[in-house]
Amino acid sequence: MAAGLVGAMTGQAADALTAATFELHLEEIQEEMIDGEVLFALAYRDPVTRLIRPPMQVVEGATISLKLVNKTRKPRRFALTGFAADRFPLLAPGASQTVAFVAPSAGSYIYHENAEGPVGRLVGLHGPLVVMPVNGRTALGTKTPYTDPTAAQAALFDALGASARFPGEPWRHDLHERNFVWMFGSVDPALNRQVELNRAIDIAGLRSKFMPRYFTLNGLSGYDASHDLATAPHGHEGEPVLIRTMNAGLATHSPHIHGNHIFTIADVDSGSLAVRKSTSIVECDSWNVPPLWRKDVLLPFIKPDDIPDAAWPPREESFPLFYPMHCHMEMSQTAGGGNYPQGLLTHWEMVGPRKAGK
Ligand SMILES: [Cu+2]
Structure with a gap:
């Protein structure tokens, strides 16, 4: 178990x-x-x-x-x-x-x-x-996280580790360090207090009264989330990571990431909330995640676009390269009514250049 x-x-x-x-x-x-x-x-x-x-x-x-x-x-x-x-x-x-x-x-x-x-x-x-998935492979035999991957999903996963755009390795379903969950939460201590006192709660009015003072990622906030190895991806260039972003809170979040853009490979139907495989994959640096939504994104771990080819691998500013992810819903960046930046954020880290032969 x-x-x-x-x-x-x-x-x-x-x-x-x-x-x-x-x-x-x-x-x-x-x-x-x-x-x-x-x-x-x-x-x-x-x-x-x-x-x-x-x-x-x-x-x-x-x-x-x-x-x-x-x-x-x-x-x-x-x-x-x-x-x-x-x-x-x-x-x-x-x-x-x-x-x-x-x-x-x-x-x-x-x-x-x-x-x-x-x-x-x-x-x-x-x-x-x-x-x-039971199988999850593309027609070319590449492993993906979905059964019968769409053409767009297959094109992306087939390109990982097999193209100039994405040098390195394919996505690895079998390695913990290539698979992450980012679960977002929002905490209003007044609601927790009502539940603690076993009071009846005005469920219909909850949405308008909810005033979160804490915003969490995997139950952590701020520097705790940034330094949690189960939350912050670490890897070499060319080691793509799947991040399953999910929102259990009551605030819509807009995670935004530095260093690399992500690719949205699946989200949910806005009505039924059933999983929806992406049929057109968009490269973006922020993505919205309403309450109960899930959005699976691929962080490619490639050379950041703003570093010139001639300056890569970096020499003056050496590895590891740290990049933040922070939510663009600005209220979520604080804790306790103003303690910044101790809200919904974390980091990812490129620890070194491509491994030999990859
Ligand atoms: Cu930023």
């Missing part, structure tokens, strides 16, 4: 799976914000690793058996983007139940909680679900 939850970002192992078993506990926790404030919060927790909001990785079409244990004081309902809101049963306080579902099409999903609309999700009951 633990192997299935965390550290299972290796598609080779996942390729063989037709069934997977998971266990998540819904817990009331204390969580420290970037400015030292400690808030009451909720979280899904892996009971073995003790990690909160753990990533789950499964293979498309596999039968997933998920044991849920509700350790909170309210009825809760597990939810999954792209599934009907009442697909899973309401779980009474103290109850546990195993639910089963078939892993949807390959792509990025958010698991969350919806017994009181978005309240549980905003207070911390959420996490990423990554669905890998």
Whole structure:
């Protein structure tokens, strides 16, 4: 089970799976914000690793058996983007139940909680679900993260490591360091406090009253996110990285990246929130991610465009090269009402030139 939850970002192992078993506990926790404030919060927790909001990785079409244990004081309902809101049963306080579902099409999903609309999700009951394809190969045999990749996706993945534009290696599904999840969150301590006090919440008025003071990336903010090895990609030139950006919060975000442009390879249908493979891939330096959206982007790890060819590899300013990613929704860059830049941001790092022979 633990192997299935965390550290299972290796598609080779996942390729063989037709069934997977998971266990998540819904817990009331204390969580420290970037400015030292400690808030009451909720979280899904892996009971073995003790990690909160753990990533789950499964293979498309596999039968997933998920044991849920509700350790909170309210009825809760597990939810999954792209599934009907009442697909899973309401779980009474103290109850546990195993639910089963078939892993949807390959792509990025958010698991969350919806017994009181978005309240549980905003207070911390959420996490990423990554669905890998059974095969995912292009006509040329290149591995991609999607079943029956579109012509545009195939063109990009076939070009990685096999063209002047993208020298180096193809995308590697089987290496942790080439696959990242960036889960965005927004925290309003007033809402957390209401849940802590078990007060009735005006769900209809929530959107207009929600005033986030903290913005998180994988549960971290500011320098914590910038220096988290599970969040900030590191690699050599020519080692492309897939980043699954997802938004569990209530604010629309606009991540913006320095150094390289990214390529949007999949997002979601704006109505059903089902995964949508890109049929026209756009190169961009910022991309919008509304609440519950997922956008998979490829960071190519190529020579930054603003460095002349003749100055590459760099000599005067040597490796490693650090570049930031920060959200362009400016409010999200602060914490605690003004502590800048301790909001939704991180870094990526090119540690060296192309490895010999790549
Ligand atoms: Cu910038």
